[in-house]
Amino acid sequence: MKIVVQKFGGTSVATREGRLAAAGHVEDALASGYRVVVVVSAMGRKGDPYATDTLLGLLDDHDAVTKRDLDILMSCGEAVSAVVFASLLRGRGHEVTVLSGGQAGIITDHDYGSARILEVRPDRICRELEAGRVVVVMGFQGVTTDGDVTTLGRGGSDTTAAALGVALHAEYVDIFTDVEGIMTADPRIVQDARRLRYATYTEICNLAYQGAKVIHPRAVEIAMQKNIPIRVRSTRSKDEGTLVTNHIAPLEAGRVTDRYVTGVAHTADITQIQVEADAGAQHRVFAVMAQHGISVDFISISPDRIAYTVADADAERAVRLLRASGFEPVVRPGCAKVAAVGAGIAGVPGIMAKIVAALAREGIDILQSADSHTTIWCLVRREQMEAAVRALHAAFELGA
DSSP, X not given: OOEEEEEEOTTTSSSHHHHHHHHHHHHHHHHTTOEEEEEEOOSSSTTSTXXXXXXXXXXSOGGGSOHHHHHHHHXXXXXXXXXXHHHHHHHTTOOEEEXXXXXXXXXXXXXXXXXXXXXXXXXXXXXXHHTTOEEEEETTEEEOTTOOEEEOOTXXXXXXXXXXXXXXXXXXXXXXXXXXXXXXXXXXXXXXXXXXXXXXHHHHHHHHHTTOOSSOHHHHHHHHHTTOOEEXXXXXXXXXXXXXXXXXXXXXXTEEOOOSOOEEEEEXXXXXXXXXXXXXHHHHHHHHHHHTTOOOEEEEXXXXXXXXXXXXXXHHHHHHHHHHTTOOOEEEEEEEEEEEEOXXXXXXXXXXXXXXXXXXXXXXXXXXXXXXXXXXXXXXXXXXXXXXXXXHHHHTTOOO
């Protein structure tokens, strides 16, 4: 069978207009000879009746709910969305089967709220597809080996779609959103940001990890395991959006390209923490963060000092814990991370020089920096973040 997996996010299925547009994409795929598996998120966002955050708001006392029970509640939004979307497709003459994550064969561990997929058993889906039915799967959820409902954490519906795409050997996984594809930068910040026609898995993973929110990096990593192409598309457009594969396409707009930087991403609302600590004490700094569930990022270590960042929301607690452990941290709140991402960065001299020059021209101080084969990060002041994004976007000529 020629299979495509189509995932529709919460904003795509929140209104009848959006659901009709989504149904049009299902019908286009059927007309092209594909068997179609649809993955849906809960309808809408916080405040909408069946959005996940709205369901959580029904609880009087969050402390009186077990994580296991919480996953049962959080899985309800996708159930509503799947049944409503299936009824629309049936009304348009299609045979449809609705499956929960567990019925679709998604088996997870017991880490309620952020479960990891252990395996996918797609036999039920295959039988339904062979019978000529469209299969609508509730995203964001699975079951343990003993049948307990679990949820997959942030980006869980993207993860569901990618995992099913791999298990079914799909030709594509289509991630439908409310934007035209993956952009070279946030268009709310950079006026001439343009849509990427193609990108590698690695580039999109890094853009997503650095703040681009169109697709969850966990989904990209799953698809990359079996080289299943992903298309990031708009629900309200027939355009094929951004194609994500394991290689850089040789042509774009009819010309050979040799780009170093693919896009510029950013993350706001972070705090830099510096701690004087010798090699013998440095492990204690990170141990106390780990013990209390504080995620650290942007780590720089020298023989007598550590610098790293935490989310602003965790900063006060992190500082309090460090002081209780005998350290005197130096804290710089109100920071942001700006990242230049591209598979062409590796081994190319002059990329960092270009970044430093671009930021210096705008009077932007680099508070800390780091790099990998595909990403160069710069920590800047929050009030200078947008100017930094625009400066790097212009320096690498990423505009339309």
